[in-house]
Amino acid sequence: MNAVIRTRRLTKRFGHRTALDGLDLDVAAGTILGYLGPNGAGKTTTIRLLAGLIRPSDGSAMVFGFDASDQYDTIQRRIGYLPGEFVAYPDLTGHQYLSYFAHLYGGVDRSRIDLLAKRFDLDLDLRIGTLSRGNRQKVGIIQAFMHEPDLLILDEPTSGLDPIMQREFRTLLHETKDLGRTVFLSSHVLSEVEAVADTVAILRSGRLVTTQSVQDLKDRARRRLDLTFAATPPLDRLHGVPGVQELTVDGRIVHVVVTGSTAELLKAAAPYDVINVVSHEADLEAAFLDYYSGQE
Amino acid sequence: MFRTVFLKSLYDARRGLIGWSIAIGVLVLLESALWPSVRDMPNLTELYQSFPEELRKFFDLEAMTTGAGFLNAELFTLMLPGLFLVYAVGHGARALAGEEERGTLELLLVTPVSGARIVVDKALALTLSIAVLGATLFAATTIGSLLFGLGISVSAAASGALAMTLLGTEYGVLALAAGALTGRRATAIGIASAAATAAYAVYAVGLILPRFESWQPYSPIYQAFNGGPLGAGLPIGYLWLLAGAALLVAVALPSLDGRDISTAHGG
Numbered sequence: 001m002n003a004v005i006r007t008r009r010l011t012k013r014f015g016h017r018t019a020l021d022g023l024d025l026d027v028a029a030g031t032i033l034g035y036l037g038p039n040g041a042g043k044t045t046t047i048r049l050l051a052g053l054i055r056p057s058d059g060s061a062m063v064f065g066f067d068a069s070d071q072y073d074t075i076q077r078r079i080g081y082l083p084g085e086f087v088a089y090p091d092l093t094g095h096q097y098l099s100y101f102a103h104l105y106g107g108v109d110r111s112r113i114d115l116l117a118k119r120f121d122l123d124l125d126l127r128i129g130t131l132s133r134g135n136r137q138k139v140g141i142i143q144a145f146m147h148e149p150d151l152l153i154l155d156e157p158t159s160g161l162d163p164i165m166q167r168e169f170r171t172l173l174h175e176t177k178d179l180g181r182t183v184f185l186s187s188h189v190l191s192e193v194e195a196v197a198d199t200v201a202i203l204r205s206g207r208l209v210t211t212q213s214v215q216d217l218k219d220r221a222r223r224r225l226d227l228t229f230a231a232t233p234p235l236d237r238l239h240g241v242p243g244v245q246e247l248t249v250d251g252r253i254v255h256v257v258v259t260g261s262t263a264e265l266l267k268a269a270a271p272y273d274v275i276n277v278v279s280h281e282a283d284l285e286a287a288f289l290d291y292y293s294g295q296e
Numbered sequence: 297m298f299r300t301v302f303l304k305s306l307y308d309a310r311r312g313l314i315g316w317s318i319a320i321g322v323l324v325l326l327e328s329a330l331w332p333s334v335r336d337m338p339n340l341t342e343l344y345q346s347f348p349e350e351l352r353k354f355f356d357l358e359a360m361t362t363g364a365g366f367l368n369a370e371l372f373t374l375m376l377p378g379l380f381l382v383y384a385v386g387h388g389a390r391a392l393a394g395e396e397e398r399g400t401l402e403l404l405l406v407t408p409v410s411g412a413r414i415v416v417d418k419a420l421a422l423t424l425s426i427a428v429l430g431a432t433l434f435a436a437t438t439i440g441s442l443l444f445g446l447g448i449s450v451s452a453a454a455s456g457a458l459a460m461t462l463l464g465t466e467y468g469v470l471a472l473a474a475g476a477l478t479g480r481r482a483t484a485i486g487i488a489s490a491a492a493t494a495a496y497a498v499y500a501v502g503l504i505l506p507r508f509e510s511w512q513p514y515s516p517i518y519q520a521f522n523g524g525p526l527g528a529g530l531p532i533g534y535l536w537l538l539a540g541a542a543l544l545v546a547v548a549l550p551s552l553d554g555r556d557i558s559t560a561h562g563g
Contacts, residue, residue, distance in 0.1 A: 044559070053402050054556040077408035083559055087399040092298075100298035104407040143403070 002029045004151055004182040005050060009059030012045050019045040021206040022059065027184060027199075032177055034193030034214075035186040037203035043186040044084050046203070047155045050184065051081050063151065080147065084155035084186075086140035090129025094139050097128055098146065105147040116142045119168055134160040145172065152176065152183045158192055170196050202291045209291050220260055227254045227269055228276035234269075241268045301404065301414050305421035309387065313425055316383050317432040320376070324433065327371055328440030331363055335445075353503050363446025364526040367437070372456050372525045376433065377517070380460045381492050384426050384468030389484035391418040392552070393475030402557050411552030415476055419545045422468050430461030437526070452527035459525035462537035466516050467492050469541045473548035479558050492517075516540060 005027035012020040020042040027033045037043050048054045049061050052072020061068040063075045088097050094117070102108035117124050120138040128139060137160040144152060158166045173183060173196045187193050193200060194214055201211045212220075222245065227233070233254045238247060241264050246257040258265055262279070298304050337343070340361055344352060356373075359365030392415065395401040404414055434457035441448035467488050475484035495515040502512035512518040519533030 048402075048557075048559065051402075051406050053405060053559075055554065073410050076406045079406060081403070081406040083399065083402060085399060085559060088403075089400065096298055100304055101403070101407065103299045104301070104404065104409050106408055 003027060003062075004029045004064060005033075005184060006062045007046075007050075007059065010046070010049060010056055010061050011058035012042075012049060012054065013057040018206055020049070023203075023208055025201055025208065025211065027182060029182050030177065030180045031198040032173060032183040032185060032193075032196050034190075034197030034200040035184060035203065036188065036190060036193065036200055037186075038188055041203040042206040043188075043203060044155055045206075047084075047153055047184070047186060050075075051079065051153055052076055078150050080144035080149035080152040080154075082140045082144040082152075082154045082157050084159075086137060088128045088136065088139055088143075091127060093127050094122060094124035094131075097139060098124065098142060101143050102146065108146045112148075113142060113146050116146060119172070120165060132160075134162060134165065137161060138165070141169065141172075145176070148179075148181075150181055152181065152185075154183065154185050156186055156188070158187075166192070204291065222257055222259050223262055224280040225256045225258065225262060225265065226276075226278040226280075227256065227274055228252055229254070229269075230273040230275050234272045237268055237272070238265070241265045301409060301417035302421050305391065305418055306424065309421065309425045312383075312387070313428055316379075316429055320379060320429060321432055321436040323375065323379075324367075324371065324436035325440045325443075327367065328363075328437075328444045328446055330370075331366055331444050331446050334360075334366060335363075350504050354500070363441060364448045364452055367446065367448070368456075368524060368526050372460070373521050376460050377463055377520065380426065380429065380464035381467050381489075383429060384422070384464035385471040385485055385488040385492070387422055387425060388468035388471030388488065389475050389481045391422055391472045391475065392548075393479055393481040393484045396475075396479045396558050397481055399559055401552075402559060405552065405557060412549045415472075415545070415548050415552065419469055419472055419548070422472060423465050423541075426461050426464040426468055429464070430457045433457040433460055448526060451529070452524075455524055455528045455530065456526035458530075458534060459520040459528065462534055462541070463516060463520040466537050466541045466544070469544040469548070473544045473551065476548045476551040477555075479555075 003026040005025065007023050007025045010020060010023040010025075011018065023042075023046060035043055035046065045054070049056055050063055050068055052068045052075050055069050064078060066072075066074045068075055092100070098113050099110075102110075102113065113124075117138075120141065122135055122138045122142070128136060131139070137157070141157060144154060144157075158169055161169060173185070176183060177196075185193055185197065190200070197214055199211060199213050200217060202209045229252045231252070233249060233252060235247065235249065235254070238244065238254065238256065241258075243258045243260045243264060244256055245259060246255075248255045256265060266277070297307050334340070344360060356365060356369055360369050392401065395404070401414075405411060434453050437448060437453040437456060438450060440446065441453065470491055471484045471488035474487040475481060478484065495517045498508070498511050498515040499517040499521065502509045502515070502518070512522075513533070516537055519531075519536045522528065522533055523531055
């Protein structure tokens with residue numbers, strides 16, 4: 001695998017507090033990783049380590065094959081970075097700010113900046129200090145994307161954006177991926193990354209809980225099924241099916257919560273004259289919350 | 297205007313520079329306007345003789361019978377170095393520590409621009425800003441001398457302005473370096489102010505107590521004041537001020553590397 005990001009035992013301590021504890025993570029080129037975790041789990045710490053802004057206490061982080069602890073200058077010229085708290089110079093207009101960074105990046109087509117601003121419906125002639133939080137965030141997004149970097153490291157990029165702009169942002173991410181670029185995207189809500197990410201990594205209290213493809217996560221997620229029987233439901237039989245978590249009866253209708261495949265359950269129910277089956281969308285959020293709270 | 301960190305920093309400095317330039321120009325012209333009435337006071341020398349010896353030494357009162365001596369005592373060894381230091385230390389502390397506390401430094405670093413380059417650009421912008429104040433001071437001194445007959449030559453005015461510029465630059469760069477190393481503006485201001493106060497104390501104690509006279513040349517204040525500042529020519533002390541500033545820039549160069557850069561919330 002051609003890993004753009006590869007961390008081994010990556011650890012960061014601030015005084016006595018361990019913000020990140022032995023992270024082993026690989027991000028393949030041309031993929032989008034959703035980096036999930038509750039607030040304070042160590043997402044921002046990881047991002048700042050990868051961007052070469054803070055130094056690891058232990059372990060290593062390699063980006064493009066360069067060590068983030070001492071070759072960060074090389075890494076920094078090839079990434080687009082959006083911090084969790086994006087702050088710009090309030091006295092500059094969007095144009096002035098982006099033109100400054102365009103020069104620092106070594107030149108960006110003015111038309112590309114204008115195009116991005118148009119997509120996100122952002123007025124670049126306004127002073128950044130007068131912009132709403134969402135509009136300021138758009139300046140940050142354009143700043144991170146405009147020079148078309150090979151790797152984007154984005155810390156909660158959609159915070160403050162309205163749903164329409166979030167959708168536009170997802171489209172931008174898809175395009176970025178289609179161009180073979182890699183995206184490392186942190187968030188504390190699964191729904192935000194589930195539509196775009198290939199892989200999710202879930203972090204809790206500084207430790208990596210799991211890394212899996214979004215598809216796997218969905219397969220393993222809890223699913224709600226409503227089975228309607230012609231006669232009295234065979235509760236004892238259904239209770240014994242592997243994967244069944246909850247079972248409630250409402251007359252002839254049985255509400256079942258299953259993890260993983262529903263095949264076993266349906267097989268068990270089939271002989272008993274099932275007249276209707278309603279399957280609800282896999283509850284990814286619940287699966288995700290299990291990881292969050294440490295039940296998995 | 298926003299092509300480099302250097303140019304952006306100059307842009308940031310523009311408003312402050314205009315205000316400070318006007319203040320310094322007005323101050324020098326007002327003080328110069330007082331000269332004719334001071335010069336025409338009868339028994340000026342006797343008046344000065346009546347002051348205690350320490351005070352005479354401190355403000356070089358004997359020299360106050362000339363225009364240059366008058367301005368040296370009234371402005372160039374008290375008010376002006378104070379103003380240049382306040383401006384330079386404030387600007388130097390804001391340059392890097394200010395950007396870091398605001399959370400904008402990390403964005404500058406995640407570009408092809410290296411940390412050392414940012415330090416150099418910021419130090420150059422600081423130096424040029426102080427030099428603009430120095431040029432204003434030179435112009436105001438020269439114009440004031442012509443208008444009110446202080447008889448200060450162009451070269452004497454130049455050495456006075458140069459002394460203030462170099463003094464400000466050394467402590468401004470000290471604040472910049474301290475800010476680059478600690479990431480904290482208040483700490484940077486504290487360190488630079490303490491250093492300037494200590495230098496002034498070494499200079500002042502040397503004036504009053506002959507025992508400590510031999511320490512004076514180590515004080516940047518002495519290096520800037522000795523023999524002038526107006527009319528000092530180009531003393532070797534100016535070279536020390538320049539060397540001190542250059543050394544501090546060299547110390548600051550690698551300071552953004554190898555340490556954790558703060559984000560907007562300081563965490």
